[in-house]
Structures are given as structure tokens and as C-alpha cells.
Amino acid sequence: MPDSSEEKTEKATPKKRTDQRKEGNIFQSKEVIIAVSLIITVFAFKLLYSTIEGSLKSAMKSFFALAGTQENLTSSDLTQIFIQGCIVFAKAALPLLLIAAAAAIIAGIAQTKMLVSFKAIKPKFSRMNPINGLKNMISMKGLVELLKSIIKIVILFYIIYSTLKNEVSVLPKMIDMSVAESVSTIGGILWKISYKIVIAYAFVAGFDYMYQRWEYEKNLKMTKQEVKEEYKMTEGDPKVKGQIKQKQQAMSRRRMMQAVPEANVVIRNPTHYAVALKYDPEKNKAPVVIAKGKDHMAFKIIEIAEQHNIVITENRPLARALYAEVDIDMEIPSEFYNPVAEVLAYVYSLKEKDLR
Numbered sequence: 001m002p003d004s005s006e007e008k009t010e011k012a013t014p015k016k017r018t019d020q021r022k023e024g025n026i027f028q029s030k031e032v033i034i035a036v037s038l039i040i041t042v043f044a045f046k047l048l049y050s051t052i053e054g055s056l057k058s059a060m061k062s063f064f065a066l067a068g069t070q071e072n073l074t075s076s077d078l079t080q081i082f083i084q085g086c087i088v089f090a091k092a093a094l095p096l097l098l099i100a101a102a103a104a105i106i107a108g109i110a111q112t113k114m115l116v117s118f119k120a121i122k123p124k125f126s127r128m129n130p131i132n133g134l135k136n137m138i139s140m141k142g143l144v145e146l147l148k149s150i151i152k153i154v155i156l157f158y159i160i161y162s163t164l165k166n167e168v169s170v171l172p173k174m175i176d177m178s179v180a181e182s183v184s185t186i187g188g189i190l191w192k193i194s195y196k197i198v199i200a201y202a203f204v205a206g207f208d209y210m211y212q213r214w215e216y217e218k219n220l221k222m223t224k225q226e227v228k229e230e231y232k233m234t235e236g237d238p239k240v241k242g243q244i245k246q247k248q249q250a251m252s253r254r255r256m257m258q259a260v261p262e263a264n265v266v267i268r269n270p271t272h273y274a275v276a277l278k279y280d281p282e283k284n285k286a287p288v289v290i291a292k293g294k295d296h297m298a299f300k301i302i303e304i305a306e307q308h309n310i311v312i313t314e315n316r317p318l319a320r321a322l323y324a325e326v327d328i329d330m331e332i333p334s335e336f337y338n339p340v341a342e343v344l345a346y347v348y349s350l351k352e353k354d355l356r
């Protein structure tokens with residue numbers, strides 16, 4: 001079990017990042033989403049201003065005319081006014097709201113890379129614990145969020161106050177203005193406030209992005225023990241892998257030794273290296289190395305060969321070259337054809353003498 005008191009100093013592994021993503025724990029800055037939505041909405045407002053202004057002018061003229069001529073309001077009149085108000089809203093505000101929603105969705109998808117995780121929205125009873133809620137409020141993250149909210153409110157009030165302070169002399173003059181001039185003046189003031197808020201919020205979002213990235217990476221960090229445990233789970237315990245490898249090598253050596261009695265010849269150097277060759281013209285185009293060994297293994301191969309009356313010949317350069325260049329159960333390369341052919345010719349000549 002990982003020691004909970006151990007300091008988390010290691011960067012998160014790819015596996016942990018993948019697991020956290022599956023759990024819905026991903027990096028995301030909400031301020032960036034709001035900032036992108038706000039910026040696009042403000043510039044969309046600038047582009048659609050003439051359409052919005054025309055809708056508001058027409059609505060104001062209609063409502064002012066209605067207020068000057070309508071003495072009594074019936075339920076049907078209220079219904080008609082409500083419908084007209086909805087139409088005005090649809091023409092003036094609805095496009096901006098849809099653009100803002102689309103911008104927020106796109107910004108969210110860009111950060112989450114289209115992650116869909118239902119685990120993140122599962123109810124957790126720990127969230128309902130008032131003690132945990134209090135701890136979250138007084139945690140570093142809670143304090144940062146509080147400070148961020150205060151900064152945003154201060155910036156918002158300052159921008160509104162400074163802008164209206166400079167435009168305060170214009171407001172009384174609106175009494176003598178026409179409806180169109182009043183709408184145009186209000187729109188100009190709103191535009192000044194909006195683009196200043198956009199600039200300020202872009203800086204806030206930039207700092208929040210860096211902080212959220214830093215906090216996310218910090219929370220993902222692992223202890224050295226956790227890294228070791230994960231490595232064991234994914235790659236296997238090095239001790240166990242070593243034992244398995246040893247067993248596999250032992251089995252391979254046993255199979256190799258069992259094949260030595262089938263050899264036609266064993267070439268040695270003279271005790272340090274030994275290579276057993278087998279040649280079956282019906283199965284192979286060239287002789288095959290069925291066993292090879294160095295030092296102790298060479299002694300074992302020679303011993304088994306002697307027990308089974310396999311011809312053993314000494315050829316130091318050939319033994320070394322075959323041991324280094326040819327793997328078990330592989331045919332010898334073409335550069336060894338001539339020297340091996342001479343050895344096999346010698347073996348066959350010995351067998352012919354024995355038959356006589």
C-alpha cells in the first residue's frame with residue numbers, strides 16, 4: 001500500500017492521466033469558457049448592432065404609441081403585448097444568446113477534447129457532508145475562487161463607474177433626444193463598457209488558465225511508491241519477470257540439450273565454445289544450429305555428444321563465428337557454407353570408414 005505521508009514529487013504517468021480522464025477529472029478553466037463566450041458575444045453584438053437597434057427602435061415606437069393611445073388594457077391586449085415582446089426578444093437578444101451558448105460549448109469541447117464521462121456527474125455522498133463542504137470553503141482552492149470573484153466584481157464595478165462617470169454629462173441630454181438618438185447613445189455607452197470588460201476578463205481568464213493548469217498538474221502528481229506500484233501492475237513485478245525469464249531460459253536450455261543427440265557434428269573451440277549442427281537435405285537447404293553454448297554449456301554439449309557418439313571436431317574460428325552469428329534453430333548463412341561443408345565431408349568420411 002502506498003504511504004499516504006510520502007510527498008508527491010513525481011509527474012503523473014500516462015496511465016494515471018488516462019484513468020483520471022475516464023473518471024471525468026480533466027483540466028478545464030471555466031474562466032476561459034466565460035471569456036471566449038463573452039468576447040464572441042461582444043463582437044457579435046457589434047456586428048448585429050444595426051439589426052438590434054432597428055428592432056428596439058421599432059418596438060419602442062410601437063410601445064410608446066400604444067401607451068399614448070391605449071386607455072384600458074384587456075386580457076387580449078396583454079396577450080398581444082406579450083407576443084410582441086417575445087418577437088422583439090427573438091429579434092434582438094436571442095441571436096446573441098445562441099451565439100454565446102455556441103461559443104461556450106466550443107470552448108468547453110476544445111478544453112475537454114470532447115470527453116463524455118457520466119462518472120463525473122454521479123452523486124457522491126461525501127459532497128453532502130457539511131464538514132467536507134466547510135473544508136473545501138477554507139481550502140486553498142476555495143480561497144483562490146473567493147479572491148477571483150472579488151477581483152472580478154471590483155473590476156466590473158470600476159469599469160462601469162469610470163465609464164458612466166465620463167458619460168454622465170450625456171445622460172441628461174437624452175431627455176431632449178429622439179427615440180433613435182437615445183437608443184444609439186445607450187448602445188454606444190454599452191459598447192464602451194463591454195469592450196473594456198472583455199479586455200479585463202481576458203487577462204483574468206489567462207491567469208486562471210495558468211493557475212488551473214498548475215493546480216491540476218499538482219493534484220495529479222504521484223509518490224515514488226505509487227509509480228512503482230503502477231509499474232508493477234502494468235509491466236509486472238521485476239522480480240517475478242526475472243524469475244519467469246530464468247525459467248524460460250532453463251526450459252530453452254533443456255530443449256536444446258535434448259536436441260544434441262540428433263546433431264551430425266559438434267564444432268568446438270576447444271572447450272570455451274561448442275556448436276551442434278544438424279543437416280537434413282529433405283527439410284533444410286543448409287545445416288541448422290540446434291545447440292550452442294559457452295564455457296559450462298559448451299562442456300555439457302560436448303559431454304552429451306560424447307555419450308551419443310556424435311563426431312566432435314575442433315575449429316576455433318568457425319566455432320566462435322557460428323556461436324556469435326547464428327541463433328538456435330536457424331540455418332547457417334551462405335558465408336559459412338564452404339567451411340561447414342568441409343566439416344560435414346569429414347564427418348561423412350568417418351562414418352564410411354566405420355561402415356567398412
